[in-house]
Amino acid sequence: MEENGDRKLCIICSKGSLDMAYPGLVLANAALMEGIDVTMFFTFWGLDIVNKKKMNNLKATPLGNPSMGMPNVVGMLPGVTAMASSMMKKEIEKLDFPPVDEFIEMIHDAGGKLYGCRMAMDMMKLEKEDLCESVDEVIGAMEFMEMSDGAQVLFI
Amino acid sequence: MSVREIAGKTVQFDEEGFMVNPDDWSKDIAVELAQEIGIKELNEDHWKVIEFSRADFIEKGEAPTLRRITKAGGVPTKDLYKLFPKGPAKKVALVSGLGKPTGCI
Numbered sequence: 001m002e003e004n005g006d007r008k009l010c011i012i013c014s015k016g017s018l019d020m021a022y023p024g025l026v027l028a029n030a031a032l033m034e035g036i037d038v039t040m041f042f043t044f045w046g047l048d049i050v051n052k053k054k055m056n057n058l059k060a061t062p063l064g065n066p067s068m069g070m071p072n073v074v075g076m077l078p079g080v081t082a083m084a085s086s087m088m089k090k091e092i093e094k095l096d097f098p099p100v101d102e103f104i105e106m107i108h109d110a111g112g113k114l115y116g117c118r119m120a121m122d123m124m125k126l127e128k129e130d131l132c133e134s135v136d137e138v139i140g141a142m143e144f145m146e147m148s149d150g151a152q153v154l155f156i
Numbered sequence: 157m158s159v160r161e162i163a164g165k166t167v168q169f170d171e172e173g174f175m176v177n178p179d180d181w182s183k184d185i186a187v188e189l190a191q192e193i194g195i196k197e198l199n200e201d202h203w204k205v206i207e208f209s210r211a212d213f214i215e216k217g218e219a220p221t222l223r224r225i226t227k228a229g230g231v232p233t234k235d236l237y238k239l240f241p242k243g244p245a246k247k248v249a250l251v252s253g254l255g256k257p258t259g260c261i
Contacts, residue, residue: 026260033222033257035243096223097261106223109233 008037008151010144015156016048018060018088024049024156025103032110039151040107041144042135043117046156047124050114050131055100059085101132108134115139163188174249174256178213181253190251195240198251202239205231209252219254221245223261 009031013024024046028038048054062068062084063075074080089099098106108114116131116138128138139147157176159168163184168176175181186206190198198206208229212220222245226233240247245257 030260032237033243033245035241095261096221098223106226106233110237 007031007035008039008148010039010041010148010151010153012041012043012144012153012155013046013049014044016045016054016058018058018085018092020156021046021049021058021100022092022097024154025100025107026097027154028107028112029103029110032107032112037151038107038112039147040112040114041117041139042115043120047116047120047126047131049100050104050116050135051126052130052132055104055132058100060088061085104132104134115144117141117144170256172256175253176255178210178253178255181210185253186251189253193247193250195247195251201231201235202251205229205236205239205248206252209248209254213252213254219249219252219257221257221259221261222248 009028011024011028013021015021024040028040031038042050048058059081060068061075061081062070063072063081065075068075068084070080093099097103104114114135116126116128116135118138118140121127121138128135131138157168157170159166161167163182165180165182165185167180167185170176187198190196190202195202205225208225208231209220212224212228220229222233222236225231225236225248236244236248240251245259249255249257
């Protein structure tokens with residue numbers, strides 16, 4: 001069995017919708033399961049993924065999203081986004097994937113390092129206490145650059 | 157595909173070192189396979205994971221995901237990564253005589 005001893009993966013999560021949060025989480029966890037070192041950097045809307053108040057209420061909207069196949073005139077109706085989000089959450093659950101808060105904790109327990117972006121947090125008036133416990137620190141972009149030296153970087 | 161002697165038995169392995177036939181497995185084989193991947197000794201916590209994985213495989217027809225080992229098997233994620241460091245999904249499957257894991261969680 002080949003070892004992935006030195007491999008490092010850095011994932012930058014910049015989106016906060018349900019359909020953009022899960023890819024980062026799944027990839028981070030899969031990498032950890034393969035023995036790859038993982039760092040996640042949450043910036044802008046990605047902070048919602050680790051925001052205590054928002055992490056389990058992420059939404060997926062058909063409005064303005066050509067991939068969901070619903071005309072905007074329907075997508076904009078009250079309740080449609082909530083319904084689409086709830087349907088997506090159910091599908092995710094059926095596949096035995098955890099909800100966001102549990103997923104983040106799993107990644108943290110598996111050794112993944114999670115960081116909030118200082119700039120985005122300042123912009124959104126967030127404090128470290130607003131983020132879940134699994135977040136290690138709040139760091140700036142330059143620190144992230146140092147950390148990601150030699151790593152494969154993914155921007156979501 | 158290769159065949160070799162391990163713990164006194166002749167066993168078939170695939171190209172990545174996973175046992176082809178879970179029925180060939182024995183505890184002695186588990187001990188040897190573990191040593192081959194750097195786990196010097198299997199303590200009772202290791203065996204708890206291995207035994208759960210094999211029982212779950214027999215019941216469900218597929219090897220459990222790490223999440224299932226945590227939820228249904230009662231082994232916390234942190235412990236799993238301590239017992240089978242750096243790549244527990246593959247290591248647990250290998251030592252338990254199950255095929256390479258294919259799940260994403």
